[in-house]
Amino acid sequence: MFSFASSTRQLGRTQLxxxxxxxxxxxxxxxxxxxxxxxYFMGAGVxxxxxxxxxxxxxxxxxxxxxxxxxxENFKDFKLKKIIPYNHNTSEFVFELPNNEASLxxxxxxxxxxxxxxEALKDDKGKPIIRPYTPISPPEQxxxxxxxxxxxxxxxxxxxxxELKEGDTLSxxxxxxxxxxxxxxxxxxxxxxxxSGITPLYxxxxxxxxxxxxxxxxxxxxxxxTEADILLKSExxxxxxxxxxxxxxxxxxxxxxxxxTGPTGYISKELIQQHVAxxxxxxxxxxxxxxxxxxxxAVAGKKAGMKQGELGGALKELGYxxxxxxxx
Ligand SMILES: Cc1cc2nc3c(=O)[nH]c(=O)nc-3n(C[C@H](O)[C@H](O)[C@H](O)COP(=O)(O)OP(=O)(O)OC[C@H]3O[C@@H](n4cnc5c(N)ncnc54)[C@H](O)[C@@H]3O)c2cc1C
Numbered sequence: 501m502f503s504f505a506s507s508t509r510q511l512g513r514t515q516l517x518x519x520x521x522x523x524x525x526x527x528x529x530x531x532x533x534x535x536x537x538x539x540y541f542m543g544a545g546v547x548x549x550x551x552x553x554x555x556x557x558x559x560x561x562x563x564x565x566x567x568x569x570x571x572x573e574n575f576k577d578f579k580l581k582k583i584i585p586y587n588h589n590t591s592e593f594v595f596e597l598p599n600n601e602a603s604l605x606x607x608x609x610x611x612x613x614x615x616x617x618x619e620a621l622k623d624d625k626g627k628p629i630i631r632p633y634t635p636i637s638p639p640e641q642x643x644x645x646x647x648x649x650x651x652x653x654x655x656x657x658x659x660x661x662x663e664l665k666e667g668d669t670l671s672x673x674x675x676x677x678x679x680x681x682x683x684x685x686x687x688x689x690x691x692x693x694x695x696s697g698i699t700p701l702y703x704x705x706x707x708x709x710x711x712x713x714x715x716x717x718x719x720x721x722x723x724x725x726t727e728a729d730i731l732l733k734s735e736x737x738x739x740x741x742x743x744x745x746x747x748x749x750x751x752x753x754x755x756x757x758x759x760x761t762g763p764t765g766y767i768s769k770e771l772i773q774q775h776v777a778x779x780x781x782x783x784x785x786x787x788x789x790x791x792x793x794x795x796x797x798a799v800a801g802k803k804a805g806m807k808q809g810e811l812g813g814a815l816k817e818l819g820y821x822x823x824x825x826x827x828x
Contacts, residue, residue, distance in 0.1 A: 565601055569597050569603070570611065570672060571673065571674075574673060575614060575671040575672065575673045576673070577616045577670070577671050578645065578672050579595065579668075580665070580668050581595060581596040581644070582666060583664075583665075587728055587729070588728060589650055590650045590696065591649060591651075592636070593646065593647045594644050594646045595645045595646070595670065596644065597644060600643040602639060603635065603639055605635065605674060605675045606680075607639070607708075608828070610674065610675070610678060611632070611633055611645075611675060611676065612632050612672070613631060613657065613661070613670050613671060613672050613673075614631075615629075615660055616668070616670060620660060621660045629660075631656075631658075632676065633647045634699035634700045634702075634703050635647055635703070636732070638706070648699055679828075681704055681707065681708065683714060683716075684716055685716075686716050686784055686785060687716060687785065688785045689708075690721065690787045690788070691704070691721070691788050692721045692789045692799055692800075693720065693790050694724065694791025695725075695729065695731075696731060698731050698732060698790070700788075701790055705747065706735075706739070709747060715746075717748075717777075719749075719776060720736065720748070720750070721771065722751050723752040726754070726757075730751060733751075737749075750763065750771075752764065752766075752767060754766070767799055768814065769814040769818055772814055779819045779820045786824060786825075787800070787815060787820060787825045787826070788825075788826050788827075789828065790828035800812065800813050800816075801815075808822070808826070
């Protein structure tokens with residue numbers, strides 16, 4: 501049975517979310533009155549070699565960490581500290597970062613993973629199977645990196661991760677830079693996601709909204725098969741409550757329960773037209789897309805491996821240009 505899981509998990513993620521919401525940026529003006537509570541600053545470069553600062557009680561900034569414990573060039577093994585079941589097919593996997601360090605992953609970026617045991621996860625040609633994942637823990641979270649992974653019964657990497665036990669390790673490389681998000685570059689941002697493809701969009705929107713100078717309006721169109729499949733719903737509801745003029749979310753279900761009042765079926769042209777700012781906003785509108793390959797193709801055209809691929813699907817038919825769309 502689906503439940504939004506145990507109170508322990510809820511508390512854990514609420515704490516993570518609060519940490520993210522408290523985040524400040526090196527480009528912002530520091531608060532005039534230093535508080536007794538440490539206030540964290542982070543300025544992470546695309547290569548992940550950021551610095552992690554906090555203001556101490558006298559308002560003086562102190563650098564505590566120069567470098568991410570992750571390596572963008574080489575896989576490193578990280579210990580799985582905790583597994584927190586999320587729903588019928590998804591769990592949170594909390595990896596331990598050494599010396600209580602933070603990952604300092606820049607937004608937007610992801611990591612890639614493979615098995616620590618070269619024999620455990622290979623393709624037909626004997627090559628290691630490698631897949632991208634986007635942590636749901638904020639970059640400055642100390643000592644932990646959390647992945648929210650949905651299990652596909654016929655999947656390779658997701659099945660391997662779900663078979664790991666606490667104490668096992670996973671080989672991780674990163675950050676892999678994605679879109680270099682800049683505060684207030686756009687007036688309107690649409691996030692179109694499906695299933696576990698939500699994590700890159702979650703990373704981007706939590707980062708953007710927690711910037712106190714943010715002026716961009718974000719609209720998330722999030723499609724799932726059933727209500728039980730909606731990931732991070734309580735986090736999105738909390739964001740909506742906290743930033744009512746800057747964030748909105750519309751859930752779309754393929755198999756809605758009785759009494760469901762939201763949209764149903766796939767994400768259509770009409771739904772996009774209804775909720776997404778028009779292409780006539782030119783460089784002031786951006787649409788980020790992440791979801792199952794079929795959905796990405798229908799909404800924005802197929803990706804070409806790691807490359808963006810031609811723009812297609814509903815967004816192209818509605819007149820959006822390649823510059824206005826980014827596929828994760
Ligand atoms: C930037 C980025 C970030 C990602 N972050 C996450 C994350 O945080 N959590 C997470 O669970 N996944 C995430 N994914 C998806 C992840 O990389 C894998 O594609 C997914 O776990 C399936 O891999 P697999 O090896 O188990 O399945 P595969 O062996 O590759 O495929 C098995 C079956 O699953 C289907 N399939 C493959 N990928 C998907 C998909 N994304 N949706 C639906 N069906 C699919 C295939 O068509 C096939 O039928 C992300 C993907 C990208 C591009």
